[in-house]
Amino acid sequence: MPVDLEALKPLLARVRATPPGKNTDGWMAAACPDATAADRQVIAAALAAVPVPAFTRDAARIPALQKILKKEKLAAFLVPRADEHQGEYLVARAERLQWLTGFSGSAGFAIILQKEAALFVDGRYTLQAPAETDASVIECRHFKKPPAIDWLAGKVKAGDRVGFDPRITPVKEAERWREALGKAGAALVALDSNPIDAIWTGQPGDPFSAILAQPLKFAGEASGDKRSRIGQEIAARGARAAVLNQLDSIAWLLNVRGGDTPATPLVQSFLILAADGHATWFVDQAKFTPGLTAHLGNGVTVRPLEAFAEGLQEWSGKAVTIEPETATAWIADRLTAAGATLIHGEDPSVLPKARKNRVELAGTRKAHARDGAAMARFLHWVDREAVGQGELAVMAKLEEIRGADALHRGASFTTIAGAGSNGAIVHYRSSPATERKVEKGTFLLVDSGAQYLDGTTDITRTIAVGGVPKRLREHYTLVLKGHIAVATARFPKGTGGIAIDGFARRALWQAGLDFDHGTGHGVGVYLGVHEGPARISPLSQVPLEPGMILSNEPGFYETGSHGIRLENLIVVTESAKPGFLEFETITFCPFDRRAIVTNLLTTAERQWLDAYHKRTWNLLEGRVTGADRPWLKRMTAPL
Structure with missing residues (x-):
């Protein structure tokens, strides 16, 4: 229906933004935190008509x-x-x-x-x-x-x-x-x-979106305490300051969130953190929402983004630490030209950010419980109505279901919905030109995630639409075996993700199969769905530490036929065995029992899956209603 632009004006005035390049739902929620779901739908409908940058292919x-x-x-x-x-x-x-x-x-x-x-x-x-x-x-x-x-x-x-x-x-x-x-x-x-x-004719300008404080009830640690702690690390390196250009590091350190970046609530800015814990934040202060200046306090000096080059020059004659893998050559050249001494080292906030505190983990578990219920409602909808519909309709339905959550702040990445052979494209992005319809006898792969004020989710489920051939179900089961192997792994402290990666591949390797991507990546808390420094991959030597949130997502892909990926998020925890660590699964949503060749699972694997499904039912049964409830009961019954 047509949008009443006059009625919309008061809300648009509060948004204070131009739309190109934005995470629309994220910045809209930040700018209008008290807007109703209906308000947001009206805003989104109006902004959908505003031209955004086109990236059509042009051979010229x-x-x-x-x-x-x-x-x-x-x-x-x-x-x-x-x-x-x-x-x-x-x-x-x-x-x-x-x-x-x-x-x-x-x-x-x-x-x-x-x-x-x-x-x-x-x-x-x-x-x-x-x-x-x-x-x-x-x-x-x-x-x-x-x-x-x-x-x-x-x-x-x-x-x-x-x-x-x-x-x-x-x-x-x-x-x-x-x-x-x-x-x-x-x-x-x-x-x-x-x-x-x-x-580039018509190259868009920089985004402009509201900046909000991330409350202590979600962050778990005050910004001042973080800055003091990280400042001590800077001093231990023999440096007077650290230059931070990674936006998730800045957002975490200052306990702020924005909407400049698609899918991740970040703010375009730079930051220089002194060893005494004082920060200089180079950012567009016009983006500040009421109360943000007070949130930052006297320990943060705010300067215009354009003053960053000048700010670097002011460290002449002093030692400054930068991370050479992420700090740009331009930053290093400016510091060197100013006469600063460069000390190379990791971004000092990356590892502390990866070690989630108690409050962050509690919030993330709550977010996953709500997200699991949304996924259950979505998967039941797929069973009832998805056949004959296109991938874009599937994606829209999932966003609609998740969007009913009051703490929902948009997708954590663009949903991958691959029907049939499109599922074999690992990071497939559906479009009107490429989408396939959901058909019986095929797999539908849906890899999606959400941003909530209390956590970030990332989950993949591969759904058997109608009866699928046994060969496809065998592939599904091999991937599931790899998923279970990672979920149940116990390993010595100091172990890197490279040692865990083979757990996910063993069953596939035995069948002469493999997948060409890592098994897991780090995940933030209402921050990046992909976060360093730890990963589960054939390349990562970074030791896994308690509090780290990682994905567990083995897969298998056969070009022109089908793709399978099964993903939960896991937390590194202390093991009852001294000196060892293990994983706690925090994603709860049924695996498709119809796709499992049961006799390919060991007794221990069946026991794990039955226990996982029992916990899924116990956690979600009070969060689903109507016809979704008996569906969930069936899908979580013992094998």
Whole structure:
């Protein structure tokens, strides 16, 4: 129905924002915390009509960039999917890789030479990347075959100049490229401006969204206490200050949340934390909501975002610590030029942020209980009504169900709903051009998550729509066995995620199968759904520690046929066995018993699954009503 814009004006005035590039539900909730669900629906309907940046594929863009390279006598230009803050979710202005190539994945790297171009992606995107890009202007390659850095080193010659944007390139990344190109006689050149910006007509500006305090009842520790604690770590390194450019670190440290970034409640800003615990926050103060200044207190000095370069110069002659894997080359160059001494080390807030406190864990468990009930209602809806509907309708229904929660603040990432063969695309993104309808005899893979004021969720369920062939059910069961193996793992303190990753793959390996992505990633609390430093993957050596929240998500994907992924979130906990750790599963939602080949499970695996389903029923049965209740009872019955 048409929106009454006159009636909408008072609410829009409170939003104080322009829509491009925003996490609409997140910033709307922040700006209008007392708005009703109906209010938000009206606002969303009105803003849906406002033009947003389009990233349609255009084969003319790469040749236009190549013309600039020739003019500037650059042999190549590096195009990472990155911004000044090195986060997963970028504001629209920073989506240069997608605008240039058409590739919409969350990780990718392009190299543009004067006469050719290549896009490097990992195993999640080997199907998606070729479908989204134009083969006439760019080649898609696996990021390890060979690595991008080796590929370009084999292309350049002595005297060549390779350009990069130091504002979006980490220190270590620039060093690696400089070393590799130097061996070939080529030079890495920091450019004053990004040449893509020169050809991007209509490039959006920075977002503008409200900033709110994250209450102590959800954060569990006051910002001043965090700053004092982290300041001690800075001093222990022999530094006078630390420069933070990762937005989740800043949000966690100051106990603030915003809406500048899609899917994650972050604020575009930079922060310098002194060893005495005093912080200087470079941010647009016009975004502040009432009470935020008082929340920050005297221990935080607020300065304009534009003053960041000046703020770095003020540390002349002093030791400053930066994390070379995330702090950009531009930050390091400014500090060095000012005469500061650089001390390389990890972002001092990353590990404390990953070790969730008691309040954060309690809130996250509550969020998962409510989310589990929403998922149960959704899965029952899938059983009743999804056949014949498209993936976009499935995604919309899930958001509708979750949105009824008063603490809900939007999706924690764009839902992956892959019907049939689309489920085999690991990080598939449905669109009107790609969506399939849900059909009987196939799997429907739904990977989704939500942001709540008290926690962040991430869950994947693969649903057997009608009766699926036994071969598919066997694959499902092998993945489930891997999931159970991780969930029940016990391991010595000091163990890294690399040691746990094989647990998830053993049953698949025995069948000659595997999956080309990590088994688990860290998760924040009303922050990033992907959080460091720990992971469960073939690469992660970071020791797992109590309080860390991780995902447990093995999978299997057969191109052109089906995809399976089964994901819960788990918390690292102390084991009853001294010196050992184990996992507590905090996601509760039925696995599809119709997809399980029971005789492939061991007795211990069946016992775990029955116990998990019993706890799921006990936790959720009071949260579901009507026909959802007997459905949940059936789906959580013992095998």
